[in-house]
Amino acid sequence: MxxxxxxxxxxxxxxxxxxxxxxxxxxxxxxxxxxxxxxxxxxxxxxxxxxxxxxxxxxxxxxxxxxxxxxxxxxxxxxxxxxxxxxxxxxxxxxxxxxxxxxxxxxxxxxxxxxxxxxxxxxxxxxxxxxxxxxxxxxxxxxxxxxxxQQSLEIDDYDILLLKKLAEGYSNREISDQYKKESINPSGVSSIEKRLNKLRIQFKANNAVQLVAVAKDLGLI
Structure with a gap:
C-alpha cells in the first residue's frame, strides 16, 4: 500500500x-x-x-x-x-x-x-x-x-511536424522550401503531397482543414 x-x-x-x-x-x-x-x-x-x-x-x-x-x-x-x-x-x-x-x-x-x-x-x-x-x-x-x-497510429515525427506546418497555414511549396533549408527529408513537394495524402486516408479526412482538425482532436498537434 x-x-x-x-x-x-x-x-x-x-x-x-x-x-x-x-x-x-x-x-x-x-x-x-x-x-x-x-x-x-x-x-x-x-x-x-x-x-x-x-x-x-x-x-x-x-x-x-x-x-x-x-x-x-x-x-x-x-x-x-x-x-x-x-x-x-x-x-x-x-x-x-x-x-x-x-x-x-x-x-x-x-x-x-x-x-x-x-x-x-x-x-x-x-x-x-x-x-x-x-x-x-x-x-x-x-x-x-x-x-x-488495433487503434495504433502509423505516424512518425516527420508526420507530426508536417501536420504542425499545415496547421500553421503553410502551403506544400512553403513547407518544401523550409525543409530544404533545414535539411529535413524528404523535402520535395511531391513527397510532401504523397505523405499528406497518406495521412488523409489514414484519418479519413476529405481535405487539409479536416485533417488538421482530426490531428488536433487526437492530440497529435
Missing part, C-alpha cells in the same frame, strides 16, 4: 474527494498542490530528504491565472518527474479523451494508470490501486481504446 501520496489538481473539491478516498484506503500522508510547479518542488524536496512519494495523482489540464508557471500541464510535470531515478507510481486523473495524448503518456512516460473523471471515477481509482499493487496498468473503460493495438 502507498504511504505518501502527492496530488496535483487545481479543483479543490476534486482534491478533497481523492484525499478522503486515500485516507480510507490507509494512506498515511497526502500532500495537496494546485500548481504543477509546487508539486514538482515538493517532489524534489522529498527526494532530497530521502522521504520520497510513493504515488503521484495528477490532472493534465490546469487553468492559467496571475501566477506564472514553468510547468503548465500534468504532461510536463510527469515528464519532469520521470527525469529523476525514482520508484514513484503515477496516476493521471483527467477528463482528457484524446487517445494519442493518453497513449503517449503510457508509452513515453511509463504511466501506471489513467482514471477518467466521471461519476464512477472514485470507484475507478480504487481499481487502479489494486492493479498498480499487482504491477499492472489500469485505464478507465471510457478511454481504453488508447491502449488498443
Amino acid at each position: 502507498f504511504n505518501k501520496v502527492l496530488i496535483a489538481e487545481d479543483l479543490g473539491w476534486n482534491t478533497k474527494r481523492i484525499e478522503q478516498q486515500l485516507i480510507t484506503m490507509g494512506v498515511k500522508e497526502v500532500v495537496l498542490t494546485e500548481y504543477c510547479d509546487d508539486a514538482y518542488l515538493k517532489y524534489l524536496k522529498a527526494l532530497k530528504e530521502e522521504k520520497s512519494f510513493d504515488l503521484l495523482i495528477a490532472d493534465l489540464s490546469f487553468k492559467e491565472d496571475h501566477r506564472e508557471q514553468k510547468l503548465k500541464s500534468g504532461d510536463e510535470l510527469i515528464a519532469a518527474i520521470r527525469k529523476h531515478p525514482s520508484n514513484i507510481k503515477i496516476i493521471v486523473f483527467s477528463m482528457e479523451e484524446r487517445l494519442q495524448r493518453i497513449r503517449s503518456l503510457f508509452n513515453e512516460q511509463q504511466l501506471d494508470a489513467y482514471v477518467f473523471k466521471s461519476r464512477k471515477s472514485i470507484e475507478d481509482l480504487r481499481e487502479a490501486f489494486v492493479c498498480i499493487k499487482k504491477d499492472e496498468r489500469y485505464i478507465s473503460s471510457q478511454v481504453a481504446a488508447a491502449l488498443d493495438k
Whole structure:
C-alpha cells in the first residue's frame, strides 16, 4: 500500500474527494498542490530528504491565472518527474479523451494508470490501486481504446511536424522550401503531397482543414 501520496489538481473539491478516498484506503500522508510547479518542488524536496512519494495523482489540464508557471500541464510535470531515478507510481486523473495524448503518456512516460473523471471515477481509482499493487496498468473503460493495438497510429515525427506546418497555414511549396533549408527529408513537394495524402486516408479526412482538425482532436498537434 502507498504511504505518501502527492496530488496535483487545481479543483479543490476534486482534491478533497481523492484525499478522503486515500485516507480510507490507509494512506498515511497526502500532500495537496494546485500548481504543477509546487508539486514538482515538493517532489524534489522529498527526494532530497530521502522521504520520497510513493504515488503521484495528477490532472493534465490546469487553468492559467496571475501566477506564472514553468510547468503548465500534468504532461510536463510527469515528464519532469520521470527525469529523476525514482520508484514513484503515477496516476493521471483527467477528463482528457484524446487517445494519442493518453497513449503517449503510457508509452513515453511509463504511466501506471489513467482514471477518467466521471461519476464512477472514485470507484475507478480504487481499481487502479489494486492493479498498480499487482504491477499492472489500469485505464478507465471510457478511454481504453488508447491502449488498443488495433487503434495504433502509423505516424512518425516527420508526420507530426508536417501536420504542425499545415496547421500553421503553410502551403506544400512553403513547407518544401523550409525543409530544404533545414535539411529535413524528404523535402520535395511531391513527397510532401504523397505523405499528406497518406495521412488523409489514414484519418479519413476529405481535405487539409479536416485533417488538421482530426490531428488536433487526437492530440497529435
